[in-house]
Amino acid sequence: MVLLTGAALSSSFARAADSERWVAAWTTSLQAIPQLSHPPPLYRAPDVSGRTLRQIVYPTLDGNMLRIRISNRYAREPLRILAVKIAASARGTAATDGESVAVTFAGASRATLAPDADIESDAVHLPVHRGKPYAVSIYLGQGQHLQAWHRVASQFNYLSSPGDHTQDSSAAAFRSRITQWAWLATVSVASPSARSILAIGDSITDGMASSLGMNHRWPDDLARRVAKEGYGPVAVLNAGISGNRLLSDSPCYGESLSSRFERTLADTPGVQSVVVLIGINDINFAHMPPRRVLDCDAPHTLVSVSSLIAGYQALAATAHRHHVRLFIGTLTPASLPAEREAIRAGVNRWIRAGRGFDGVIDFDAALRDPAQPQRLRTVYDSGDHIHPSDAGYAAMAQAVPWRTVLEASPR
Incomplete structure (x- = not known):
């Protein structure tokens, strides 16, 4: 033993x-x-x-x-x-x-x-x-x-x-x-030439509200797309945690991404590029009512556009220290109240500017209702107005320019 x-x-x-x-x-x-x-x-x-x-x-x-x-x-x-x-x-x-x-x-x-x-x-x-x-x-x-x-x-x-x-x-x-x-x-698989894309973030990467047992999380759809389109051996990995936040730990939803990111890279052999999608829970959980027996949303920390940007910049520095490319996904529509929607919109403007990391995945543009951009398109809404449907997750996978993700030069 x-x-x-x-x-x-x-x-x-x-x-x-x-x-x-x-x-x-x-x-x-x-x-x-x-x-x-x-x-x-x-x-x-x-x-x-x-x-x-x-x-x-x-x-x-x-x-x-x-x-x-x-x-x-x-x-x-x-x-x-x-x-x-x-x-x-x-x-x-x-x-x-x-x-x-x-x-x-x-x-x-x-x-x-x-x-x-x-x-x-x-x-x-x-x-x-x-x-x-x-x-x-x-x-x-x-x-x-x-x-x-x-x-x-x-x-x-x-x-x-x-x-x-x-x-x-x-x-x-x-x-x-x-x-x-x-x-x-x-x-892990022994492979002399394989590379991998690591998807990491919160419940939208974890696949919450997707069909049980059907592998319809967006990284699953991307893996099937990569296999179909062909490019040599490429793994697509899912390190999402439902409820996860960029900046704050949770008694239920795990360590913050800022805390777990470097260890995840070290523990996951062969990662070449990372796609990050996180931040909506940081924006939301500050406003959730405290619960007496188990407050999963604690700490109810208020965040700002600048504090979230600082968190993303730290992820980019960590990724580049490990010689890994970092792509950041825009925050998807969540039918937020005006004050919180303003933070989401400000974060997305910064992400689309694309400074200090290796590229943008515009998940927001892929899922939003053109007539009401703060909302998911109905066909892409699982029903809770935050998590995509199976069709929404498929649209997210289509939004990933995976060849660019693999081939981009690290900044």
Whole structure:
């Protein structure tokens, strides 16, 4: 068993894996679960003790060898992994096609991660086909608790009855469905020539209000567009978090993008360009009424055009320090009151001026109603006047000049 207290491994297995060029083909961003004795239903973690968690991922690269990164970030207790298997998923369900392949860590099938530790697996020889579902099954120790997750997965993952069901090809033992990801942070593919575009931001990148289980987030649509139009191997990754803000942390919606951005770049191999879309929650949450039991919108920090601009400039500096191109998306219509709409409009004017970063993605122009530009076009509105419909997310993907995003020279 591997006992890990930090992010690095010093073994022949790790060195062999690092001899390959790895590019992230799928990723998600984790966030702490509010630790309350009686949390609201949305924040009640499922019972994972002694069970197998089967998570479905859709890599966006082809390859013959992969590895995964498991993260115990934001937890306050060790993570005990007793077994991990990966297999092709049958139509994106808990059932699998073919044999599962064991995942090891420095040659061991078990690993224990201290709080905040990450671990990269050894290389796994398995054909990977972009856009196809794969089931990653993690058998957890007795007494294990879920303390961090990605809350809005927009798809089903599966929890088994007690026991090790990592090798089960049938879905019979996986009787519980959840709509979160947990511990699994990245799936990377060995590829000498692949590149990736990382989409990062809030719920509009996370795909909130898109059709459950249908992969209609805008980065999904962009991945399909890139594959169809052809350009060589290009991954499109989604590091959005619903409720995330540029400047403020949240007890529910994760660390601010300003806080998590550099670590995300460091943890995601092969990123060449980043598309950022964030800021609408910074504008809105200052005006939300405080809640007594769990105030997810705290702190209710007032922001200005200048404070948001300073946040974007810091992201650009971080990206360029990592030799990564940064593209900023204009803030999309949200039917805001006049005072907040003025901030959104001011931010968008600055973004369109395009100073200090590598390019603009005009999501606002792609989605707004020409007659009422502060509102989404009806066909692109999911119904809450903030989050796009599936058609709206598809329009966002069409608005991304992805060849330019990959080929632009960093400023």
